[in-house]
Amino acid sequence: xxxxxxxxxxxxxxxxxxxxxxxxxxxxxxxxxxxxxxxxxxxxxxxxxxxxxxxxxxxxxxxxxxxxxxxxxxxxxxxxxxxxxxxxxxxxxxxxxxxxxxxxxxxxxxxxxxxxxxxxxxxxxxxxxxxxxxxxxxxxxxxxxxxxxxxxxxxxxxxxxxxxxxxxxxxxxxxxxxxxxxxxxxxxxxxxxxxxxxxxxxxxxxxxxxxxxxxxxxxxxxxxxxxxxxxxxxxxxxxxxxxxxxxxxxxxxxxxxxxxxxxxxxxxxx
Amino acid sequence: xxxxxxxxxxxxxxxxxxxxxxxxxxxxxxxxxxxxxxxxxxxxxxxxxxxxxxxxxxxxxxxxxxxxxxxxxxxxxxxxxxxxxxxxxxxxxxxxxxxxxxxxxxxxxxxxxxxxxxxxxxxxxxxxxxxxxxxxxxxxxxxxxxxxxxxxxxxxxxxxxxxxxxxxxxxxxxxxxxxxxxxxxxxxxxxxxxxxxxxxxxxxxxxxxxxxxxxxxxxxxxxxxxxxxxxxxxxxxxxxxxxxxxxxxxxxxxxxxxxxxxxxxxxxxxxx
Numbered sequence: 001x002x003x004x005x006x007x008x009x010x011x012x013x014x015x016x017x018x019x020x021x022x023x024x025x026x027x028x029x030x031x032x033x034x035x036x037x038x039x040x041x042x043x044x045x046x047x048x049x050x051x052x053x054x055x056x057x058x059x060x061x062x063x064x065x066x067x068x069x070x071x072x073x074x075x076x077x078x079x080x081x082x083x084x085x086x087x088x089x090x091x092x093x094x095x096x097x098x099x100x101x102x103x104x105x106x107x108x109x110x111x112x113x114x115x116x117x118x119x120x121x122x123x124x125x126x127x128x129x130x131x132x133x134x135x136x137x138x139x140x141x142x143x144x145x146x147x148x149x150x151x152x153x154x155x156x157x158x159x160x161x162x163x164x165x166x167x168x169x170x171x172x173x174x175x176x177x178x179x180x181x182x183x184x185x186x187x188x189x190x191x192x193x194x195x196x197x198x199x200x201x202x203x204x205x206x207x208x209x210x211x212x213x214x215x216x217x218x219x220x221x222x223x224x225x226x227x228x229x230x231x232x233x234x235x236x237x238x239x240x241x242x243x244x245x246x247x248x249x250x251x252x253x254x255x256x257x258x259x260x261x262x263x264x265x266x267x268x269x270x
Numbered sequence: 271x272x273x274x275x276x277x278x279x280x281x282x283x284x285x286x287x288x289x290x291x292x293x294x295x296x297x298x299x300x301x302x303x304x305x306x307x308x309x310x311x312x313x314x315x316x317x318x319x320x321x322x323x324x325x326x327x328x329x330x331x332x333x334x335x336x337x338x339x340x341x342x343x344x345x346x347x348x349x350x351x352x353x354x355x356x357x358x359x360x361x362x363x364x365x366x367x368x369x370x371x372x373x374x375x376x377x378x379x380x381x382x383x384x385x386x387x388x389x390x391x392x393x394x395x396x397x398x399x400x401x402x403x404x405x406x407x408x409x410x411x412x413x414x415x416x417x418x419x420x421x422x423x424x425x426x427x428x429x430x431x432x433x434x435x436x437x438x439x440x441x442x443x444x445x446x447x448x449x450x451x452x453x454x455x456x457x458x459x460x461x462x463x464x465x466x467x468x469x470x471x472x473x474x475x476x477x478x479x480x481x482x483x484x485x486x487x488x489x490x491x492x493x494x495x496x497x498x499x500x501x502x503x504x505x506x507x508x509x510x511x512x513x514x515x516x517x518x519x520x521x522x523x524x525x526x527x528x529x530x531x532x533x534x535x536x537x538x539x540x541x542x
Contacts, residue, residue: 153445153464157447158447161448201464201481203443
């Protein structure tokens with residue numbers, strides 16, 4: 001049986017798709033057969049971040065409607081042969097998703113895959129609700145600013161009440177926090193919320209802090225999940241996230257600014 | 271509710287159930303029966319095997335003779351289950367007890383909550399056998415409570431229940447956008463986020479940070495209170511009187527406080 005992970009946030013632009021791509025790649029590279037599904041029907045993005053946009057033939061909606069088989073629609077990643085992408089439809093909207101259809105596909109994938117990563121759209125409407133409905137674990141992606149924290153809090157309420165696990169009164173979805181676009185300099189100057197401020201409101205198990213980094217944008221534009229950029233802080237941070245999720249105990253990094261005096265003086269930035 | 275480990279044969283529980291109250295204004299059995307039949311024909315499934323409490327206060331006020339046995343027989347005939355008598359005099363209460371129908375002494379219920387509570391606490395002990403029966407039948411009626419009070423009981427705002435309302439205890443955080451409503455007291459062990467709303471007909475206790483809205487005594491209980499360990503609330507309200515965070519004293523922010531009404535003024539006071 002596969003473990004179903006939803007990457008969610010409520011707010012848009014916080015790094016859900018970047019995170020989905022990175023952790024799916026991280027899990028697959030550790031030897032687990034992993035599928036990553038784009039639930040953002042109508043605003044297809046995951047294929048771009050994964051660099052497979054030119055190989056999309058069939059999509060998630062085609063499979064739900066029975067117009068293509070799952071095998072026809074799944075795209076094998078070019079960097080890792082244990083990673084598969086199920087792209088969203090760009091020409092349809094979220095109404096094309098059905099609870100029954102999503103359930104059927106997740107069940108079919110569960111037979112063959114170890115992890116299924118669901119990349120949720122922003123908002124709290126149908127797409128987001130269906131992305132989280134069948135989840136076992138939730139990665140709540142939050143930026144260190146008040147509106148993102150508020151939206152994540154709202155999402156946590158929905159995770160606790162509107163999932164399959166909640167409806168069947170089973171063990172609740174396990175919720176983890178991923179703090180992305182974190183900039184210790186701006187936290188120190190008070191422009192950004194600190195980890196403590198965020199945890200004061202959300203109080204979740206922290207899987208990792210992803211520092212604000214130019215390498216994220218570079219990787220996105222190149223269509224390579226940032227976790228493959230092992231030299232970048234963001235790539236290392238995602239590697240830590242995957243390790244912690246799988247039960248490894250790794251100390252948290254990137255909370256404080258560790259740059260030396262001289263690098264700071266000469267404005268060195270990674 | 272978990273099974274207690276003291277006995278596997280039985281255990282005592284206390285629960286609240288909604289039961290229609292039949293308030294009689296006339297002592298003419300035929301007229302009562304006709305009116306009831308008319309009501310039942312509007313919603314036969316709803317009234318089928320419905321438990322019922324007979325209220326004869328109005329009859330006694332107007333000094334009309336009541337034959338409890340006759341009324342009970344008639345109600346059973348048309349498929350209702352009388353399970354209690356309220357507002358009866360000594361003779362009527364005796365009659366009811368002979369028929370194994372519990373009696374609520376009901377001294378001036380509306381004006382004296384304390385007395386009512388005492389009576390309610392006594393009731394289950396006296397008539398434990400009957401109260402079990404109430405549980406079984408009563409649960410089905412719970413969802414339809416409002417409908418009942420409209421059809422049967424338009425004059426009375428909230429029907430006093432047979433057993434006191436249990437406190438609702440919430441252990442999980444109450445997240446932004448969530449709403450919680452408790453019919454009695456509400457106890458929240460975790461934090462209440464900004465944008466969340468917690469409401470109770472009784473008191474509210476928050477043993478953590480209160481950032482959202484808290485409304486106690488929402489059915490008009492002016493003696494209800496709110497207690498919290500860390501006040502950062504957006505709004506607090508007792509029986510409709512409210513204060514928003516803008517109008518709360520800065521010194522009380524992030525302090526343990528209680529909120530109550532005194533001479534129609536909402537008081538927020540630090541718990542020393």
